[in-house]
Amino acid sequence: MTKFNHANLTVTYIAPITPFRPLEGRxxxxxxxDTTGKLFLTVGPEYSYSTTTVAKDEVFAEWVQSMGEYSLYGRVHVSSGEFDEQQSGVRFMIFKKEMDLALTAIVYGDQVFYKSFPWLLDAPIYIQFDSIYPEFKKVLYYxxxxxxxxxxxGQKVT
Known part of the structure; x- marks a missing residue:
């Protein structure tokens, strides 16, 4: 995994989402x-789809409620047929390898939010890997x- 450097993270909030609220629709x-190593996190009411990225390398996530409990549910695009099975396998392995970095950026980038919703600190995180190939189509706990x-x-968060 690449080491997280907060200086390489740019966070943008899109109204009506703020660093503090709301939970619903976040x-x-x-x-x-790839060239600079910089990370760009957009927190808004809709996903921010890139018009320049052909490979679809973004990580999308949102808070979802099921049976009264919240989880952070994300997804990544492995392949919908534009990559062959071997290329899809490489993409799957890269996503798995870099997911901790991506989730660190998402959680760190929106850390002020947890002051308003501290109980979400213990919510489970799930990532769905979307692929037409069954061996890469999975939901993993993170x-x-x-x-x-x-x-x-390096210490417990309170």
């Missing part, structure tokens, strides 16, 4: 620059926001 789009913030601070 969507995250994380993109990156811990909690608290774990990502704690790993950055």
């Amino acid at each position: 969507k995250y789009t994380l993109s990156h620059s 811990g909690t926001p608290r774990q990502y913030l704690a790993s950055l601070r």
Whole structure:
């Protein structure tokens, strides 16, 4: 995994979403620059789809409620047929390898939000890998926001 550097993260909020509210409808789009290594997090009421990225390398996530409990549910695009099985496998492995970095950026970039909703620090994070190839079409558990913030601070987050 690439090491997270907060100086390489740019966060943009799109109204009516603010660093503090609301929870409902809060969507995250994380993109990156392969040349600079910079990460770009957009937090808004809609996903921010790139018009320049052909490979569809963004990570999309949102807070979803099921049976009274919230989880951060994300998704990434592995392949819908534009990549063959071998290329899709490479994309799947890269997404898996870099997902901790992506989730660290999302959680760190929106960390003020957790002051308004501290109980979400312990919400589960799930990532859906979308692919036409069954071996890459999965939903994986990635811990909690608290774990990502704690790993950055080297201590427990309160």
